[in-house]
Amino acid sequence: MTVAIRVPLRIVVLVLVVPVRMAWDALVVAGRFLRDTVLRPLGRALLWVGKALFVWPSVGLWSYVLVPVGRALAWLGTVLVVVPALWCHRYVLTPLGHALAWVYARVLSPIGHAITWLLRGVGAVLAAVGTGVYTAVARLARHLLVVPARWLYDRVLTPVGRAVARCVRGLGRLLGLIGTGIGVALYWTLRVLLVLPALALRRRVLAPVGRFLAVVAREVGDALGHAWRIAGRISRALGRALGALFRWIFVEPVRWVYRTVLTPAGHLVRDGVLRPAAEGARVLGRAVREALTGARDTVRQARADLRRMLFGEPRQAAAVDRREPQGRAARTLGSSTTALTKD
Template sequence: MYPEKAERRPDPEGCLTAAIRIPVRIVVLIVVVPVRLVWDALALCGGFLGRVLLRPLGRAFGWFHEHVLAPVGRGIARMAEAVATAAWWLCKAVLYWPWLGLWRYVVVPLAVHLIAAPAAWLYRTVLTPLGRGLARGAAWLYSRLLAPLGRGTRLTLWAVLVWPWTALWRYVVVPLASGAYRYVLTPLGHALTWMGRGLAWLGKGLAAGLMWVGKGLVTGLMWLGKVLVVIPAVFLYRWVLAPVGRVLAVIGREIGDALVVAWRVAGYLSLAVGRALKWLAWNLLGRPLRWFYREVCTPVGHVVRDALWRPAKKVAVETGRAVRAALASARETVRRARRDAWHALVGGERQPEPVNAIRGQARNLGGAAPQQTLPGMVAEAEISPHKRG
């Protein structure tokens, strides 16, 4: 249905590539293998250190922060908040409320009754009539004296200062300036214009000549630069730099491929070395230790447990029971003696009381062992009925 596309084959490698590849890979392998071994060792040590030290330290720090630092910080924050609140209330009680009360209940009433009321009375009864009288006097003085005097002064100043200068400007300066502009400055300007046009034509010719000269110089310099710079640079790039660059590219590519291959091979070698070290450590340390634990420590531990620990534990338990029974019997004897002494001193008939079995004494095996009848008396030891003669 669809024409099969021919697979593109890689370009054939030259002899230079084949000659460079093997030495480069050998050198890179020699350099990379120790680096990979050191890297794997560091990674293993880092993982072990993280599992053994850093993670427990992190958990311990988290626990310490959660159970110690955070409660202490919250307590300090609450204490600081309480201290700040108390200080704020103290400052208000010492600095704000007394001055507020002084201002509201002392200064303001005194100012209202001693200053504001007399000032209002003085303004209403004295200053207002006086101001009205002064205003009427000032208005009469302005209309009768100051206004006529101002009009006369204005006319005098106009006649002395303004009118002469206006006449001088209108009838002397303006005619002289018009004549000078028309009969002197205008012809002089026309002459300067013609001179400027001539100079412009001359400058244009000089500029055209200089342009042609500059164009020739630029063309010559460009040709000279092409011959001296461009052609050698093109030759150097085409026949020196490009081949050297291709060689360096081949070397760089081969070094990169060699690094990849060497890193992979070093990984396999590192894995093999690690497994060999693991096998060696197991056979030199682990297996003997396991044999020693199974064949020596375990039997010795069983012997110690069966021959020493269990009998010692049994003796300790029996001793404890005997001591507890002796103490209980002693307490009961002392109690009975104290009661008998009390009855002997005070008097009264003694009522016999049933004696309860004391915990820790011997058991009564089916009524074969004698029961305790006297206070403080310990029952006999247990004897099996089969052992009685």
């Protein structure tokens, strides 16, 4: 039965699972491409924007606003609250506390001890009086209440309670016998009408059906796993075939065109057009720079000639002799005529 169920079930499940697995693999590839090309750069951009909009302003606010303001507030709190509080504690509350302690030790404590001694004496007197009154009341209550109540309990209530207890025990035994009989009858009735048919149904119907369904479920699970693995191999093979087909149809022709057509054409354009154009541009630039330099020199010379025509030749500065002085005016590093060594 297992083999008869397994083979058709695996064929049907394979036919149903292959499109699902191919769609799943396509979604995985698309998701990875989307993650690498869109989501990851977008996430980095959003992270940078978040830092620029929130983190860096928060750090600047904390470093350049909140920390100085906090330090200023701490200094103000120290100056306005802590220092006055310490001064008040040291020069007001401490002397006041010492004065109160002295008053308590020298005045209030002796008065309290005297009041305590007086109250103890009054309490002892009241205790003695109360003890006598309590003894008298206790004896009176014993003879008027306790002794009659004990006699009533021993002579009347105890026999009546024992008789009532015997009656209740007998009634309880009778009710127990009746309940036991009813319970046994109900038990066998329910067993015959419900339990035995339910056991027969379980043994004859539900257990075989459950075992059959368990076999079917196990085979379905095995078939799904087997079909999923086979579908994965088919999907990978199909993906590789499509990749190879795409490479041979599009990538390889583009690569061949790039290598055999565009690269030589680019080299030809570079060697025949771009490099001569660059050389000509460099020569032209050099000529322009030389022309500009000559024009600048000409303009400078014309401005100098115009200044000489208008204001005359500039006055030459007098020559200054910068050589060392000779004779007595020379330096006296080795003689005794300096301000530090002369007598």
